[in-house]
Amino acid sequence: MKEYFEDAVVGRRREVGHHTVNEEEIVRFAREFDPQPFHVDAAAAAQSFYGGVIASGWHTCALAMRALVDGFLADAAALGSPGVDEIRWRHPVRPGDTLTFYNTVLEVRPSASKADRGIVIGETEALNQNGDVVMTMRGMTMMRRRPA
């Protein structure tokens, strides 16, 4: 394990990964989980006010999660998450977009009841290739404290 609760430093911002989305995966995700016309139907999407297929916001969140896991959670003493606050889908994600994900540590809270862990609160942002912020969210991660 490389990272424990103690390694989360408030204010640290780092890139955790990037991903280029294609239309096939946008439509595949949305057919299973969010089959609204502007996510799954190119013709209907072209007529909508989005002007073309856009990714489900949940797909963007899921891609951010994957970046967080690959970027550091896979090598961290992470114990899961009690939740996420303030997800904002700020800009459409379209086929061909390359998203880069950043994570910033906002707050660290040692557990009041369990001496072996704490909560790390972090802001995750997704930016596209033009620098548009397409999504932000504030997540909580339970992490083990470094063993004595």
Add this chain to the structure above:
Amino acid sequence: MKEYFEDAVVGRRREVGHHTVNEEEIVRFAREFDPQPFHVDAAAAAQSFYGGVIASGWHTCALAMRALVDGFLADAAALGSPGVDEIRWRHPVRPGDTLTFYNTVLEVRPSASKADRGIVIGETEALNQNGDVVMTMRGMTMMRRRPA
């Protein structure tokens, strides 16, 4: 279109759908989007404090979204969502669990800038077959107003 902004009545709670999750889909989702050991690796999960494979919280959110689309959004004048607040993963979701999804209208806000639409704020809950609340979230949906 069956449902417009005007049809969202504060306080209305309704069941929007249900879904039984199996281990194959839990692992498939998590391998793509959230490959932490307690989501993808049965042996590692058995050793974790979860005691077995549990669904990614994002998977539960995605299943809730699918229920919302099938339950009413597909027949509503929905224009997408600016975001979601206060997602809380309150109880593990395990293979074989049957989740039932409920949606309650909390608040309706006519748009200040665009006369043809408004925002509906709703609470979505997922309960398992034992009545445990496994997930709650508060989402925003843009909806068209009923044409005059």
